[in-house]
Amino acid sequence: MNICFIMYPWEKIDPDNDTTLALIKECVKRKHGVAMCIPADLTIRNSVTTANCQVINRMEKTPSSLKSFYNKAELREEMLPLAGFDVIFFRANPPLDPIMLNFLDSVKDDVFIMNSLQGMREANNKLYTAAFGDAHSNIIPATHVSKSKRYLIKQIKESKADKMILKPLNGFGGSGVILIEKSAMSNINSLLDFYITNSDGSSSYVILQDYIEGADQGDVRILILNGEPVGAMKRVPGSDDHRSNVSAGGSVQRHTLTKEEKALCKQIGPKLVNDGLYFVGIDVIGGKLVEVNVMSPGGITYINKVYKLKTKIEEKVIDFLEMKVVDKLQAFDRRTRLRKAVEDA
Ligand SMILES: Nc1ncnc2c1ncn2[C@@H]1O[C@H](COP(=O)(O)OP(=O)(O)O)[C@@H](O)[C@H]1O
Numbered sequence: 001m002n003i004c005f006i007m008y009p010w011e012k013i014d015p016d017n018d019t020t021l022a023l024i025k026e027c028v029k030r031k032h033g034v035a036m037c038i039p040a041d042l043t044i045r046n047s048v049t050t051a052n053c054q055v056i057n058r059m060e061k062t063p064s065s066l067k068s069f070y071n072k073a074e075l076r077e078e079m080l081p082l083a084g085f086d087v088i089f090f091r092a093n094p095p096l097d098p099i100m101l102n103f104l105d106s107v108k109d110d111v112f113i114m115n116s117l118q119g120m121r122e123a124n125n126k127l128y129t130a131a132f133g134d135a136h137s138n139i140i141p142a143t144h145v146s147k148s149k150r151y152l153i154k155q156i157k158e159s160k161a162d163k164m165i166l167k168p169l170n171g172f173g174g175s176g177v178i179l180i181e182k183s184a185m186s187n188i189n190s191l192l193d194f195y196i197t198n199s200d201g202s203s204s205y206v207i208l209q210d211y212i213e214g215a216d217q218g219d220v221r222i223l224i225l226n227g228e229p230v231g232a233m234k235r236v237p238g239s240d241d242h243r244s245n246v247s248a249g250g251s252v253q254r255h256t257l258t259k260e261e262k263a264l265c266k267q268i269g270p271k272l273v274n275d276g277l278y279f280v281g282i283d284v285i286g287g288k289l290v291e292v293n294v295m296s297p298g299g300i301t302y303i304n305k306v307y308k309l310k311t312k313i314e315e316k317v318i319d320f321l322e323m324k325v326v327d328k329l330q331a332f333d334r335r336t337r338l339r340k341a342v343e344d345a
């Protein structure tokens with residue numbers, strides 16, 4: 001099959017740990033055609049959505065280590081029509097550009113897109129967890145989303161907890177996630193101004209969330225493929241940070257899913273599949289769902305490493321894509337046969 005990764009630039013890849021690179025390498029190893037582009041490389045050319053791609057030259061033998069694969073991969077530039085691919089694997093970082101999604105709308109019937117456009121539209125920021133209809137905070141922590149300073153300050157003052165978490169709706173990798181302590185409120189006005197009011201005069205929503213006790217011991221990243229957990233790891237924050245993101249200095253350990261976490265996956269899995277969110281990474285603390293990462297969830301390489309996995313997670317992901325492509329081709333063949341039967345009648 002031919003697969004186009006819409007992602008961050010090749011030069012930005014961390015060749016030791018990058019999840020997208022592990023997925024690309026698995027495709028190359030299976031002799032699939034791999035092209036990459038960044039969202040800004042998409043154009044519409046004579047009504048055809050085209051991407052200025054970097055195509056990976058086929059390799060006789062794929063190096064086993066990720067780093068040597070990265071170093072040995074040869075890239076060539078080609079303008080290619082997106083509808084000619086079997087799969088588009090969207091792996092760019094947030095925020096999601098809605099115009100770019102309109103480009104992809106034009107090919108969504110031709111190409112299997114992971115995650116689906118509808119799913120990415122619905123889940124492109126941290127509001128998505130609110131869509132699970134959890135009015136009693138059973139699966140997500142008590143959460144407020146607002147751009148009203150007065151409302152937010154009132155919630156902090158009225159909250160029973162002495163700590164809360166404030167974060168932007170669109171962040172990733174732990175950026176902008178801060179701890180608010182009730183005992184130190186003198187900065188809150190200025191902090192909220194900073195988060196809510198943008199330099200161009202527009203304003204942004206922020207999330208205010210109950211601090212989940214135990215978060216200092218780490219959070220759990222669970223990768224979910226087609227509604228089922230396929231790997232998990234514990235991320236422990238560094239000694240001088242409250243965030244567990246690896247990009248914010250967290251370290252990684254093995255983690256076996258607890259009963260509570262398995263139940264959480266069971267509860268949300270069907271909705272994820274229904275929304276076309278086939279490959280996501282969820283962040284869980286104390287059994288509560290903190291975030292659903294749908295754009296470019298990471299963790300594959302770390303989980304492979306801490307578990308010394310034989311069947312690596314990227315193999316399962318590419319197996320899934322191959323299955324989807326076969327389904328699509330079979331449906332197309334069937335339709336062609338049926339059309340012919342009608343035409344010939
Ligand atoms: N409600 C919370 N309680 C305690 N810690 C939290 C909470 N929300 C976020 N954190 C910490 O901050 C990290 C990043 O938050 P998250 O919502 O996953 O945003 P990001 O998109 O930046 O990863 C989490 O992994 C966790 O360590």
Ligand SMILES: [Mg+2]
Nearest residue numbers: 173174283291
């Ligand atoms: Mg997160």
